[in-house]
Amino acid sequence: MGRLKEKVALVTGGASGIGLGICEAFVREGAHVILTDIIKTGPGHKAKINCQSGGSISYQDLDVTNEGQWGKVISYTRRKFGQLDILVNNAGIASRRGLQEGSVDDWITTFDVNAKGAYLGIKYAVQLMEKVGKGSIVNISSISALIGGGGSVDYRASKGATRLLTKSMALILASQNIRVNGIYPGDIITPLNEEYLKDQNVLNDRISLVPLGRLGTKEDVAQLAIFLASDEASYITGAEMVVDGGRTAY
Ligand SMILES: NC(=O)c1ccc[n+]([C@@H]2O[C@H](COP(=O)([O-])OP(=O)(O)OC[C@H]3O[C@@H](n4cnc5c(N)ncnc54)[C@H](O)[C@@H]3O)[C@@H](O)[C@H]2O)c1
Numbered sequence: 302m303g304r305l306k307e308k309v310a311l312v313t314g315g316a317s318g319i320g321l322g323i324c325e326a327f328v329r330e331g332a333h334v335i336l337t338d339i340i341k342t343g344p345g346h347k348a349k350i351n352c353q354s355g356g357s358i359s360y361q362d363l364d365v366t367n368e369g370q371w372g373k374v375i376s377y378t379r380r381k382f383g384q385l386d387i388l389v390n391n392a393g394i395a396s397r398r399g400l401q402e403g404s405v406d407d408w409i410t411t412f413d414v415n416a417k418g419a420y421l422g423i424k425y426a427v428q429l430m431e432k433v434g435k436g437s438i439v440n441i442s443s444i445s446a447l448i449g450g451g452g453s454v455d456y457r458a459s460k461g462a463t464r465l466l467t468k469s470m471a472l473i474l475a476s477q478n479i480r481v482n483g484i485y486p487g488d489i490i491t492p493l494n495e496e497y498l499k500d501q502n503v504l505n506d507r508i509s510l511v512p513l514g515r516l517g518t519k520e521d522v523a524q525l526a527i528f529l530a531s532d533e534a535s536y537i538t539g540a541e542m543v544v545d546g547g548r549t550a551y
Contacts (some may be wrong), residue, residue, distance in 0.1 A: 302354055302529045306331035309382040311374065313365050314392030315423060318491030319441060322519025323389055323526045328356035330527055333382060337363035337374060338392070361507040365392045365418030371425040378429060387530045390419035390463075391441040395493050397452045408455045415459035416466065423470050427479060435478040437530045440467045441522070442483045446544050464541065471539030480538035482529045483536035487545025489517040512547030 310327050314320040316335035324336045331354045341362065350358045359381070378385050395413045398407060402505050419440050428434030445453060446460035464483060471481040488507050490498065498504045498516075508516060527546050528534055543549055 302330060304527055304533065305387070306355065308332045308386040308530070309335070309378065309384050310387035310389065310530065311337065311378060311385060311422075311426065312389040312391055313337050313363060313418065313499075318493055319486065319489060319519050319522045320389070320391040322523040323391060324358065325350055326523035326527055327387075327530070328352055328358055328522070329354050330531075332355045332387070332530075333357045333359075334379060334380045335359050335374070337361045365390075366413040367423060368421055371421050375425045375429060384433050386425055386436055388422055388426040388430075388435060388436070388438045389441065389526060389530070390422045390438070392418055393441065393443075393460075393493075394456075395453065396456045397497070398455060398456055399452045400454055403455055411455040412459045412462065415456070416462040419463050419466055423466070423481070428476065430479050431477055436474075436480070437534070438470070438481040439526055440473075440477065440481070440483045441526075441527050442467070442485050442541070444485050444543060444549050446488050447485055447541070447543070449547055459484045467541070468539045475538055476530045480529075480534065482534070482537060482539070483541045484525055484529070485521060485541055485543045485545065485549075486522050486550040487511065487517055487543070488545075489519060489522060491519060510548055511545070512550065513544065517544060517546060 312324050315324045316338035324334050327334045328350050363370050363374050440463050442463045443460040445457040446464040457511045467481050467483040522544050
């Protein structure tokens with residue numbers, strides 16, 4: 302408890318799944334969290350996040366592909382807190398489209414949310430982090446950015462783009478003491494894939510790929526996000542950290 306005390310954190314796609322898990326965990330660790338999403342009435346907005354730790358939660362509408370909305374959310378953060386210590390670029394959309402199944406529009410939409418969204422987040426968050434003289438940016442990528450696979454062509458490529466965005470920004474922002482790291486989850490059970498995993502055969506198949514013998518939870522990812530966001534990780538930047546039960550260790 303208290304590993305993020307007094308820190309201000311902005312989380313994108315925070316109304317569901319991994320993003321919601323990160324918001325809950327950050328507040329538990331004492332952070333003031335700005336939960337942002339395109340969902341206005343989603344589970345995150347109804348969630349009663351426990352603020353006994355001294356942390357707090359506030360909600361802002363943010364479509365990560367919309368530059369104007371980024372400007373508004375950063376202005377809100379400046380007015381309300383005067384600082385920003387942590388950005389988690391978590392918002393993402395998945396696809397299971399192969400080469401001939403997807404259209405160019407699908408490709409553009411996936412890249413807009415998964416890659417452009419993270420780029421805009423960094424561009425705007427840095428304006429506030431520079432004032433503090435340090436910061437931590439955590440990009441939620443995917444093991445799909447590290448290993449090839451049959452379907453999800455646009456998803457894999459967009460997450461791969463985020464991987465090198467992470468590394469390049471880590472180099473560019475190091476002199477300002479702003480750290481940029483990537484988290485690469487394996488299969489984590491969230492609303493993103495629960496429909497797909499309802500099929501017992503698919504579920505068993507996915508579990509069989511994981512040396513630790515289970516799929517991940519939002520808490521598994523949140524624990525790593527806490528570490529990377531905190532001062533405990535002050536010498537870590539440009540890193541790619543998998544949280545996948547050993548799936549990519551082969
Ligand atoms: N679940 C997994 O197995 C898994 C594995 C690897 C990586 N990831 C990544 O983790 C992140 C979170 O995924 P999840 O599983 O929690 O999914 P989820 O669908 O439960 O949550 C994603 C959230 O992003 C929001 N979102 C979508 N488009 C947005 C936009 N344009 N602007 C702002 N918010 C938007 C959604 O409203 C939703 O609340 C994604 O980037 C995903 O690619 C997930």
